[in-house]
Amino acid sequence: MTTSQASPSMRPTGTAARARSQARFETHTLLANGEQLVVSIVLPAMALVAMALTTSPSLGAGRRIDLVMPGVLALAIVSTAFTGQAIATGFDRRYGVLRLFGVTPLGRSGLLAGKAAAVLVVVVVQTIILAIIGLAMGWNPDVTGIALAIVFALLGCWAWVALALLLAGALRAEAVLAVANLIWVLLAAVGGLLFPTDRMPSGVADVVRLLPSGALGDGLRAALTDHDGRLLLPLVVLVAWGCVATVLTARTFKWSD
Amino acid sequence: MIRDVTHHYGSKRALHEMSWSADGGQITCVLGPNGAGKTSIMEMAEGLRRPESGQVRVLGDDPWDASPDHRARVGVMLQDxxxxxxxxxxxxxxxxxxxxxxxxxxxxxxxxxxxxxxxxxxxxxxxxxxxxxxxxxxxxxxxPDVAFLDEPSAGLDPHARLDVWDLIRDARDRGCAVIVTTHSFEEAERLADRVVVVAAGSVAAQGTADEISHHQGSRGLEDAYFSLTRPAGRHQV
Structure with a gap:
């Protein structure tokens, strides 16, 4: 519209600094949201305490708390990376937040980077809180598997954030809210997050192992207990879901209703 | 600079060969009825929508694939x-x-x-x-060097509206090109250095408020607006 000279009063801010600022803003917004805290921390903590203090259903051989804890961490990752992120992004899209931030110097890629970084920060915070509760209840993880567990957690975050954006970019905000919560309940119950797939009927287990929820739950359980060679399938499944969801999201995501 | 921009939503034509421009140090008010294409053309200038045909340039760049440095010089207030x-x-x-x-x-x-x-x-x-x-x-x-403000005073009480107008004038006075969409004739007459009247996706008139009124042989901008934007077949009563 106009072709004026660059404003001398403008102070350049780098792309990385803008993405960091966005990550701080998103993290603060997530942690200040009471409903998000319930889904990300309170419900997984309640699942941890309830499952650790009961004996049924059986989770397999080994100390119960050691089998409960990886599943609860998997549930917490899905809560933050998928349910929370899908709902937040769905409503951001509805209210034009994605459009407004997309035309700032941050841009769309910076906005997505900020959201991803915020998810990682919240996952770290919830992991620390849940680990403290777990350790107080006698959790004794296999420390040699912690690096592997971090790999599974990162892959899980990637795959589930991509699925969250796929959902949030395709449906209206109210539908995202309903579907994301429904999926969370189903996955917590029968998705292989809290309950190992090897305790399920074989036909069901074969399907659940191919879901990103089953792969994340089984992968974290294997990494933090005996990591006896059951790592490859969950690893491949998470990478496959991450790739497919990322490609589909890039092709289908709508930035406004 | 907007030149010969045409755009459709499905089979509905939203913009038809629309052309106008805005300069630094001026407030340009875009007036038009609902559905005239104000928000569509603003979204194109903001980089939110790509025109089917025609050219949109802001600070010399195509806003659709503008750099962060370009966007740092542009301020946007969305309607929603x-x-x-x-x-x-x-x-x-x-x-x-x-x-x-x-x-x-x-x-x-x-x-x-x-x-x-x-x-x-x-x-x-x-x-x-x-x-x-x-x-x-x-x-x-x-x-910003360019500010796109989509109905900035909608819903404001009279005192707040005056504050907003002062801020917009301040931006203009330091050299910013301010582009404002509005439904308010008072706002356009009191604020605008230049008015663009759009109707049915095209520019119906542009110039100062006095120029538009004079050209239409009207008593003021409001009369000129109604004679320029009255849909075909609808008559004044």
Whole structure:
């Protein structure tokens, strides 16, 4: 519209600094949201305490708390990376937040980077809180598997954030809210997050192992207990879901209703 | 600069060979009825929508694939606000000031727009007028060279509207090209250095308010507007 000279009063801010600022803003917004805290921390903590203090259903051989804890961490990752992120992004899209931030110097890629970084920060915070509760209840993880567990957690975050954006970019905000919560309940119950797939009927287990929820739950359980060679399938499944969801999201995501 | 822009939504033609321009140090008001194409052309200039044909240039660049440096020189106030409901006004504006590298602008804008009065309320709980003030502050916080303001005074009480007009004039006086869409003739007459009247996706008239009135043989901008934008077949009673 106009072709004026660059404003001398403008102070350049780098792309990385803008993405960091966005990550701080998103993290603060997530942690200040009471409903998000319930889904990300309170419900997984309640699942941890309830499952650790009961004996049924059986989770397999080994100390119960050691089998409960990886599943609860998997549930917490899905809560933050998928349910929370899908709902937040769905409503951001509805209210034009994605459009407004997309035309700032941050841009769309910076906005997505900020959201991803915020998810990682919240996952770290919830992991620390849940680990403290777990350790107080006698959790004794296999420390040699912690690096592997971090790999599974990162892959899980990637795959589930991509699925969250796929959902949030395709449906209206109210539908995202309903579907994301429904999926969370189903996955917590029968998705292989809290309950190992090897305790399920074989036909069901074969399907659940191919879901990103089953792969994340089984992968974290294997990494933090005996990591006896059951790592490859969950690893491949998470990478496959991450790739497919990322490609589909890039092709289908709508930035406004 | 908007040149020969045509765009369709499905089979409906939204814009037809629309051409107009706006200069630095001027306030350009875009007037037109609902569905005339005001928001569509603003979205194209903001980089939110790509025109089917024609050319849109802002600060010499194509806004659709503009660089962060370009976007740092452009302020945007969307019609639907675009404010994240869970955040509080000061935190949101402080973040925007960071994005634009202009943290020094936070306090003056917060004071000028009276945002302190509701700083502890989350954005989703603000009234429409309060949200308008926050959205305007976000658009101006980077001291932009070009500002696109989609109905900036909608929903404001008369005192707040005067404050908003003062801020818009301040931006103009320091050289910013301010493009404002409005339905208010009073706003256009009191604020605009230049008026663009759009109807049915095309420019019906452009110039100063006096030039448009004179050219239409009207008593004022309001009369000229109605004679320019009356749909075919609808007659004045």
């Amino acid at each position: 606000g675009g404010l994240p409901g869970g955040a509080k006004p000061l935190r949101f504006l402080a973040h925007f000031a960071q994005l634009y590298g202009r943290t020094d602008q936070l306090e003056p804008l917060v004071e000028a727009l009276g945002i302190r009065d509701f700083e502890t309320t989350s954005l989703r709980r603000l009234s429409g007028g309060q949200r308008q003030r926050v959205a305007l502050a976000a658009a101006l916080i980077g001291r």
